[in-house]
Amino acid sequence: MPTPHLTTLFVSDIHLHPSRPLTARLFGEFLAGPAAQAGALYILGDLFDAWAGDDDLGDAFNAGVCAALKRLAEAGRRVFFIPGNRDFLVADRFAAATGATLLADETVVDIHGVPTLLLHGDTLCTDDRAYQDFRAMVRARAWQEEFLAQPLAVRRAEIASLRERSEAGKRVKPQALMDVNETAVQQAYAAHQVTRMIHGHTHRQARHRHGSFERWVLPDWDASGGALLCDESGCRWLAFPTRVGAG
Numbered sequence: 001m002p003t004p005h006l007t008t009l010f011v012s013d014i015h016l017h018p019s020r021p022l023t024a025r026l027f028g029e030f031l032a033g034p035a036a037q038a039g040a041l042y043i044l045g046d047l048f049d050a051w052a053g054d055d056d057l058g059d060a061f062n063a064g065v066c067a068a069l070k071r072l073a074e075a076g077r078r079v080f081f082i083p084g085n086r087d088f089l090v091a092d093r094f095a096a097a098t099g100a101t102l103l104a105d106e107t108v109v110d111i112h113g114v115p116t117l118l119l120h121g122d123t124l125c126t127d128d129r130a131y132q133d134f135r136a137m138v139r140a141r142a143w144q145e146e147f148l149a150q151p152l153a154v155r156r157a158e159i160a161s162l163r164e165r166s167e168a169g170k171r172v173k174p175q176a177l178m179d180v181n182e183t184a185v186q187q188a189y190a191a192h193q194v195t196r197m198i199h200g201h202t203h204r205q206a207r208h209r210h211g212s213f214e215r216w217v218l219p220d221w222d223a224s225g226g227a228l229l230c231d232e233s234g235c236r237w238l239a240f241p242t243r244v245g246a247g
């Protein structure tokens with residue numbers, strides 16, 4: 001009998017949205033395929049392109065995604081979720097609807113014997129002061145309570161407008177500003193006493209190694225996606241859909 005489910009998968013930045021049905025279909029296939037074969041799935045933020053609050057579960061598209069995650073959890077796979085900068089308003093009702101366990105950003109987890117720091121990754125982009133100020137504002141409890149007290153339609157409009165301004169800002173910001181700051185990376189290793197971290201956010205898939213330190217940056221999803229697969233022997237990339245044949 002094969003030893004089941006001894007692998008752990010990591011994904012982030014799927015940016016699911018009804019306007020991108022191909023990505024949604026791919027992610028559904030990923031959940032039914034590789035994720036169903038794994039022991040655990042960690043989603044490290046920005047699963048959704050926008051999340052205005054857990055009453056967004058009433059949206060058919062969002063409900064469909066959550067139901068697919070719930071099927072995975074009910075089949076015995078452990079599902080974990082760290083919010084990203086797009087879906088930081090995910091909360092208890094989302095957890096109940098998906099069967100996912102919510103983790104705080106910057107959580108250390110033993111991944112097959114290696115203590116590993118898991119985070120969305122936006123906290124490492126400290127050169128972008130404007131973004132960090134914005135993040136501090138929207139992560140404050142008072143701001144969130146006030147925001148969530150508004151009707152869903154108002155919140156959705158507000159998020160769309162924030163996103164538009166963010167996209168406009170990105171077009172004029174230097175590329176380096178939106179990548180991680182190396183000092184912040186070193187501080188994160190030290191603060192959490194780890195030699196390995198896994199994050200997304202920058203959409204710059206890579207394995208960075210400095211001596212015994214290892215930082216895996218997850219890819220974003222579009223017409224294709226990808227995951228990081230870890231087991232007893234270490235971690236490696238899993239392209240999705242899995243390429244068949246040459247080319």
Ligand SMILES: [Mn+2]
Nearest residue numbers: 046084085201
């Ligand atoms: Mn992000």
